[in-house]
Amino acid sequence: MQRKALVLGASGLTGSYLLEILLESELYSQVTIYVRRPLGRSHPKLVEQLINFATIESWTEADDVYCCLGATIKTVKTREAFxxxxxxxxxxxxxxxxxxxxxxxxxxxxxxxxxxxxxFYNKTKGRLEEALKQLNYSSIYIFQPSFILGPRKESRWLEELGIFFALKAIPIMKGRFKKYIPVHAKAIARSMAYFASHSKTGIHVIPSHIIKQWEKPDFVPTT
Structure with a gap:
């Protein structure tokens, strides 16, 4: 039986890759996206809902909810908006x-x-993780990428500097440092789609070095 999906953050780097994957997936008969402005994307499965994230009180029919929402204080200006x-x-x-x-x-x-x-950034993400873990979903998957690679619309020079050094350090990122390996946004999207279709009950945390395996187009987990 086909499922229905809801995607938050479909206009962003990771969310845009994820949207394309879900629209082409046979797993879903409908993919709803919450956006603040129209994407200009047309597809038989796609349902676009314009919302205000600050005041939303409605819901949509969906088996799977994908959240790729994310901002920087540089773009939204204040900690409150972030x-x-x-x-x-x-x-x-x-x-x-x-x-x-x-x-x-x-x-x-x-x-x-x-x-x-x-x-502040890590604390906010951590607060979200802890709050989500208290909710009674059948499955919760938390993806923890390090620096996210891919073509962005806006310039983030501090992040780009961090990515530069992180890429140089990949050969020595072993043990507890593996979780800081940079990953491409498309790999995050592909791993999210995979774990949704092969979901297990409970709370699951997927670190950066595991996500990175999905950078290989033909990668299929053995377990």
Whole structure:
């Protein structure tokens, strides 16, 4: 039986790759996206809903909820706006969708996510993770990529600098440092689609070095 999906953040780097994968997947008969502005994308399976993430109270019929929402303080200007996009909106929609009957929630977090972190970005991501774990979804998948590679619309020079050094350091990223290996956005999208279609009950955290395996176009997990 085909499923229905809801995608948050379909206009972003990872979300745009994910949207294309889900639209072409035989697993889904319908893919709904929540966006603030029209994408200009047309597809028989696609349902586009224009919403205000700050005030949304509606829900949609979906078996699987994919959350690729993410911002930077540089783009949204304030910590309050960042917290809305990266914490309050995803959590609120997760609760609405759980009440509506959604079974699986898959979210892009970050390698350094920790609710007790002194780094505001990592602390916010960690707070979201901890809150989601309290929700009674059949399956919750938390993806923790390090630096995300791919063609962005806006320039993020600090992130680009970090990516430069991280790429140079890949050969020595072993043991506990493997979780900081940079990954391409398409690999994140491909891994999310895979784990949704092969989901197991419970809470699952997928670190960066595991996600990176999906950079190989023909990669298929053996277990």
């Amino acid at each position: 917290t809305l996009i990266d914490l309050y909106a995803p959590l609120h929609i997760a609760k609405l969708q759980l009440t509506a009957g959604s079974k699986r929630f898959l979210v892009v977090s970050a390698a350094g996510a920790n609710p007790k972190s002194s780094v």
